[in-house]
Amino acid sequence: MSDTFNLINNIQNGCSRVQKKHFVKNETITTYIQKRNQICIMIVGTADLIRYDLNGNKDIVDKFNETDIFGEAFYPVHTNNELTVIATSNCDVLFLQHDDIYKKCKANCKFHNTLSSSILQLTLKNSVHQNMRIEVLSKRTIREKLLTYFSILSSKDFSKSFTLPFTLTNLADYLSVDRSAMMRELKNLAAEGFISKSGNKIKLLYK
Amino acid sequence: MSDTFNLINNIQNGCSRVQKKHFVKNETITTYIQKRNQICIMIVGTADLIRYDLNGNKDIVDKFNETDIFGEAFYPVHTNNELTVIATSNCDVLFLQHDDIYKKCKANCKFHNTLSSSILQLTLKNSVHQNMRIEVLSKRTIREKLLTYFSILSSKDFSKSFTLPFTLTNLADYLSVDRSAMMRELKNLAAEGFISKSGNKIKLLYK
DNA sequence: TTGAAATAGTTGCAATTGCAACAGAAAGTT
DNA sequence: AACTTTCTGTTGCAATTGCAACTATTTCAA
Numbered sequence: 069m070s071d072t073f074n075l076i077n078n079i080q081n082g083c084s085r086v087q088k089k090h091f092v093k094n095e096t097i098t099t100y101i102q103k104r105n106q107i108c109i110m111i112v113g114t115a116d117l118i119r120y121d122l123n124g125n126k127d128i129v130d131k132f133n134e135t136d137i138f139g140e141a142f143y144p145v146h147t148n149n150e151l152t153v154i155a156t157s158n159c160d161v162l163f164l165q166h167d168d169i170y171k172k173c174k175a176n177c178k179f180h181n182t183l184s185s186s187i188l189q190l191t192l193k194n195s196v197h198q199n200m201r202i203e204v205l206s207k208r209t210i211r212e213k214l215l216t217y218f219s220i221l222s223s224k225d226f227s228k229s230f231t232l233p234f235t236l237t238n239l240a241d242y243l244s245v246d247r248s249a250m251m252r253e254l255k256n257l258a259a260e261g262f263i264s265k266s267g268n269k270i271k272l273l274y275k
Numbered sequence: 276m277s278d279t280f281n282l283i284n285n286i287q288n289g290c291s292r293v294q295k296k297h298f299v300k301n302e303t304i305t306t307y308i309q310k311r312n313q314i315c316i317m318i319v320g321t322a323d324l325i326r327y328d329l330n331g332n333k334d335i336v337d338k339f340n341e342t343d344i345f346g347e348a349f350y351p352v353h354t355n356n357e358l359t360v361i362a363t364s365n366c367d368v369l370f371l372q373h374d375d376i377y378k379k380c381k382a383n384c385k386f387h388n389t390l391s392s393s394i395l396q397l398t399l400k401n402s403v404h405q406n407m408r409i410e411v412l413s414k415r416t417i418r419e420k421l422l423t424y425f426s427i428l429s430s431k432d433f434s435k436s437f438t439l440p441f442t443l444t445n446l447a448d449y450l451s452v453d454r455s456a457m458m459r460e461l462k463n464l465a466a467e468g469f470i471s472k473s474g475n476k477i478k479l480l481y482k
Numbered sequence: 483t484t485g486a487a488a489t490a491g492t493t494g495c496a497a498t499t500g501c502a503a504c505a506g507a508a509a510g511t512t
Numbered sequence: 513a514a515c516t517t518t519c520t521g522t523t524g525c526a527a528t529t530g531c532a533a534c535t536a537t538t539t540c541a542a
Contacts, residue, residue: 129410129413141399141403142399142402142403142406143403143406144403144404144406144407144410144427145430166399169392169395184391184392184395185376185391187395188376188391188394188395188398191395191398191399191402192348192349192373192398194402195349195398195401195402195405196348196349196350196351197351198402198405198406198409199349199350199351199405200351201409202405202408202409202412203336203351205409205412205413205451206336206412206451207451208451208452208453208529208530209498209499209530210498210499211498220351223352235518235519235520236519236520236521237518237519237520244412244413244414244415245415245499245500246415246499246500246501247519247520248499248500248501248502248521248522248523249498249499249500249501251520251521251522252499252521252522252523253498253499255521255522267520415499415500416500416527416528416529417528417529418528442488442489442490443489443490443491444488444489444490452529452530453529453530453531454489454490455491455492455493455529455530455531455532456528456529456530456531458490458491458492459491459492459493459529460528460529462491462492474490
């Protein structure tokens with residue numbers, strides 16, 4: 069964690085090519101419309117990646133926190149829908165072009181030497197997170213999705229008890245299931261003695 | 276595509292830290308058991324990432340092709356299940372440790388200068404692919420999963436007609452749905468005039 | 483070439499899920 | 513403090529899905 073913090077400090081001591089911008093809550097940070105190899109790093113704050121589909125429905129595709137790396141460079145080019153990153157709190161965000169990473173501004177610029185290393189580490193962290201999400205989403209029932217996600221949170225916290233990093237409404241979005249069906253399944257899991265739940269604190273009761 | 280090929284050629288002219296190994300079909304390439312920051316790059320051949328769950332059921336978690344980057348560095352540490360990469364054809368694979376990328380073997384080693392750039396590009400490509408998969412998996416019905424996946428394949432090929440890169444059995448795995456239910460839905464989509472299908476060639480008939 | 487294995491295709495039925503439509507609680511705003 | 517919005521919790525019902533159990537076809541290997 070402090071490791072990532074150091075990375076970001078290094079990045080911030082950067083050269084002119086990298087811009088840091090501030091956003092207030094509800095401002096648009098960036099859109100993923102055309103290919104331009106944009107990479108963004110969240111320094112402070114939180115944001116949502118939103119899709120408006122053809123019917124105008126809003127859909128939260130991803131959520132970003134401090135030290136998260138995002139941007140259109142990570143997304144397939146896509147017709148039919150527009151992706152927008154909206155600040156959900158006041159934010160500081162770094163912007164860079166993929167190419168900037170390797171075009172050094174001057175020989176042995178300390179910034180550039182650490183930048184590529186930092187970006188790779190953040191990208192790997194991102195990849196680990198994506199694979200976790202794929203594992204959860206690829207379960208076929210709501211019950212399995214919940215238990216898989218809970219088991220990951222539990223091993224992250226080294227504890228059978230943990231607090232969900234979401235509201236229950238957002239958890240349903242994250243798992244891509246109907247909220248009411250998820251609530252029903254949470255109730256069933258509690259009734260059958262697999263978990264206990266109070267608000268968004270969960271305790272695993274098995275094994 | 277030839278871009279990626281160049282990257283890999285650069286990597287192959289590498290220094291002693293990076294090993295290239297050959298595997299025959301059905302051999303185990305690596306396992307994701309403990310954290311050791313291993314990164315692998317598929318030079319030639321194909322492989323499956325397999326999970327054996329507690330009941331001993333085999334589950335194809337991911338499929339790797341030429342220029343794909345994989346390894347335990349991309350995966351969350353996980354109790355309960357063991358991930359194994361098995362060659363599905365004869366393979367050449369590069370192995371490196373994450374740390375090797377930045378510990379230079381000698382000053383200005385040409386290999387090390389291109390390595391980090393190459394790895395980042397491969398990792399970004401991987402990330403784009405993962406996000407595409409998340410988008411598909413997060414659709415709630417089999418119909419939407421199929422149409423989303425087809426639309427992505429269609430825009431990749433710049434054509435309403437394309438060949439699935441899978442058998443239909445593997446497609447069902449990839450979409451994480453029951454195979455027979457998927458077949459039923461494919462039949463419905465054809466009956467309702469959304470697609471036409473012959474073997475694993477699909478043609479989109481709408482818009 | 484012939485048998486075995488993998489893949490494709492089909493269907494009935496039961497279980498799960500999404501949807502719609504609520505009411506109450508909590509949080510945020512003016 | 514009053515109002516609005518978001519979140520939680522619940523239920524009936526219809527639609528979708530998974531499961532089981534087949535047969536037919538294709539692919540592969542001995």
